Amino acid sequence: MEGHDGDDMNGAGYNGDHGIDGTTHGNDARTRDFLAPVNPWCHAGGSGLFPDAAQTFSGSSSFNQSWLGLESLDLNSGEDWTLSNTRQTGLYRTLRFSMTYGAMKLPLAIGQSDLMKFRKGLPEYLDQMDKMFTGNTVDGSTSFIAGESGTIDLDGTSSDEEAAYEQDDQLTPLSIGNKRASSTSTNASSPRKRSKSPALRAMDNNMRTHNEIANHRLCLMESMFEHRKQEDHNSQSALSQKIDRVTQIAKEMGISAQTPTLFRGLYNIIHNESDMDFFLANGPEERMIIIEQATPVDVVSAAATHCADPWDDLEEMMMAELEHAEDDDAFMYGMYQYALHIDKHLNRAEYRQPAMTGLEWVQRKLGDSKAYYSMFRMSPPMFHRLHDLLVQSYGLKSSTKSTSIEALGMFLWMIGAPQSVRQAEDRFERSLGTVSNMLHKILKCMVKLATDIIKPVDPQFRTMHPRLRNRRFYPYFKDCIGAIDGTHVPCVVPNHKFVQHLCRKGMTTQNVMAVCDFDMRFIFVLAGWLGSVHDMRVFNDGTTTYSHVFPHPPAGKYYLVDSGYPNRLGYLAPYKGTKYHLQEYRDAPEPQGKEETFNYAHSCLRNVIERSFGVLKMKWHILHQIPSYAPHKQSQIIVACCALHNFIRISGIEDRHFARCDRDDNYVPRQASDNQPDPEEVEDESDLMNEFCDSIAYALLNHS
Known part of the structure; x- marks a missing residue:
């Protein structure tokens, strides 16, 4: 049930949300999308598919009447209203209504094929749809950025405490993919989950x-x-x-x-x-x-x-x-x-005596750079530098039974491959409770690291990035400071959260917004928004709710955004309705006209955010589908992966994933676009930025 962007209501554009939106539609939004037929002959005993003189609906809103050719229509009365006196020349005109209690959006569609579906009346399943969407609200309460929301707290227990009961947990992640898919089974040195005693x-x-x-x-x-x-x-x-x-x-x-x-x-x-x-x-x-x-x-x-x-x-x-x-x-x-x-206490299984402990396995992999990179997604020197930083500055400590090196190695192994908690239990010879606590401990440190590492190097953006000095972009984009975009991260959610997380690709996701600079470093990450909402909802939340953290562009500076965002002061969007993405230009003639020329240059420069997302997902495979952890933990895992991304980027140690992008500025890893819905275009908001866009476009066209 997606909303529609760019539809004009009372002469002003608005940004449609994806149906279930508690802020827009109230705390108990009951959204219903259906096509309502309008009889063009509004006389008594009208003819056609719908013999009634007019169709009556209930609503409370208003819109530009000229769209429908209606001479008189008042939706603000809060009472029943009737469509009549149409001035259209076509046979039928259909309205698509997104009806809610107290709010209505009226995008227009013209045609007869959809109308024929309802010649016998509205669908019988509308009542079931009401029940499906009752109580499904998206109010932004799940949004999360590092340092502004509560971090993970261990439940007052030692990270080495063996779980008394290792019962199945609904939030325990399942195995993903074929790799080690059956590793929940154990061998003699790692016995199966102990069942209850006869007593x-x-x-x-x-x-x-x-x-x-x-x-x-x-x-x-x-x-x-x-x-x-x-x-x-x-x-x-x-x-x-x-x-x-x-x-x-x-x-x-x-x-x-x-x-x-x-x-x-x-x-x-x-x-x-x-x-x-x-x-x-x-x-x-x-x-x-x-x-x-x-x-x-x-x-x-x-x-x-x-x-x-x-x-x-x-x-x-x-x-x-x-x-x-x-x-x-x-x-x-x-x-x-x-x-x-x-x-x-009296019927406990014997302690396991593994042939190789988890610490020994991590240390063994540290001796083989190639194998270590495959397992932990970073080189051994990078691992040691990260470990030392977490120990010295972010509270990572060893305990009596597990070391900080083992805990960090297990965390990287789990989010890089990815691996489930049960697979980690089998590989590291630890109980499920211990594995979960070790994961909590490292994740808590990573969220603290994200607070310090996901931010601009220079909040005033006084230095121009070297890439902007390229003759393709200078002096046209000399005041650009970065790019903004959203990405959908697939995740497993409980059944009662399915509708809110459902994106336009038909899968459950989190809609994550990120801001990056031209060094492919994230300077702001907002996770936690459910996949059903529009990118503009996430953007508005980041610039208002987290305004004190969001890196607002200084006067005269701006970010590059795609067509899913409006052209407004400080945010430069491409021309709408014109081909934009680089893949559209690869097998096509040279850009023609000012709009294509501008969009091509804009896309070549803005793809830094897509390349950043590509490297992020190419390195941390858990972002291909986050297992069924608690929703707040899923958000923290996303932020932790972004923190690791930045740490690797600024470490100065060569990384093969970043190196591939550094060799080719136009290379975008395919992971950046996997399972990503196309952006929904929105109307521009600033005439000043539109004029600025035109000035750059003409300058680029004249230069070419």
Whole structure:
């Protein structure tokens, strides 16, 4: 359900979001896309596929009426409105509505093929679509940049603590690809996940049976109390009615406060239910005698009658039963804790004695540069420099059972190959809990590193990059300081988050925005936005919510952006509707006209962001599909990969992935465009930047 960009509403362009957008559509957006037919003959008893005189819809909005040829249409009333009096010449005109409660977007489509699909009415599945999208909101609360959101905290446990239970976790990543796909199986030195002991399984069954009996007992007692409460209510109601009747008859007999002796007799009667029954069963003369002869209430006798109530005995029995049940509960709970203690401490599997520890495996690979680069995506000198930096400045420490070198090697191996937690457990001979904690520890350090390394070298951008001095770009782009773009990172998400993460490619992704300079270094990275949103939503969040961190262009400077962003002050976009990407020019004639000439130069210079994304994904394969970690951890993994990207770039040590791009400025790794939806064009916003764009285009055309 994607929105549409560049559609003019009230004469102003807007940036459409991808349907499920809590900010635009409210906290409970129920989005419905459908085609609504409009009858061009709006007279009574109209003809055609839709014989009704007009189609009536509900909405609250307004738009440029000239698009539809409507003479009068008011959508701001908040009431039902009718389309009528069309001035079009075609046979049918269709409107595509993205309808929400309180907001409406009305992009226009002309044609008859889609209209024919609805000749029998709207689809039957609209109610199911309402249910599907109910509560699916995208409000930006998941966005993450290094240093501005909470980093990962270890849950107060040692990184070497062996997990008491290694049960399957829904968030435990699955194996990806064919490489080591079956490595969750283990050998003799790495036994399978230990199952529960017989004592614990028996106590599980006993506890389940005990809980069922206790629940049945409580339900029975509740029903008995409810029955007693209802009986008391009925008895009190009947007694009140009987007292009212006796009192009314006594008044008719002339008994009142003026006859104190008879009034006291009446008072004595209404305190004894049997006397009232006898009183009501006789005639007027007998009733007077009964009142005259009524004796005072015997309080002791009444108390004795009350004590004889069988419900009192039942209540005492139930209270005694509850006391016994508490003793049973305490006994069962104690036995269960004892079974847990046995299972945890007295029935543990023997410690593994691996033929080669994880540390030994990492050190062995360090001796082979080629094998090490394949496994850990960097050279041994780069690894040692990164390890020393994390130890000295970012809190990486060894523990009694695992070293910092092993933890860092495992982290790089997991995000580079990629490998799952279970594969790391098998390779490094560690429990799942230990592997997870080691991953947390390194990821926490990487997020801290990202805070210091993902930022401009010179926040004022005072130095012109050497590439801009090339005669192809100078002096036309001499004030350009970098490029901005978004990339979709596939990720595995829970079912209830599927719709929000669904991008236009039909897969679940995170929409990540990055800013880079011409050295292919990221200077700003915003992760965490769900794949269903438009790039402009992410851009606006980065420039507003994180305005204090975002590297805004100084006066007179600007970034290069693609057609998915508007031409606005400080951000230079290409001409819309004209071929732009380099692959469109490779097998085509030379650029013709000012627009193609400008777009070609713009694309050649802006491809630095695409090349940066390509190297990033070519090196860290986990970004091809992030496993089903918690969503906030997925965002932190993306930022950590960008931090490693920058560290390698500024280290001064040659890297084969960067070297391939350095040899050819027009080389863009294919990973940059894999599974990436095409940008949705948006309308330009700044006449000043449009004029600036034209001036560069004419200068380039004259130079050529």
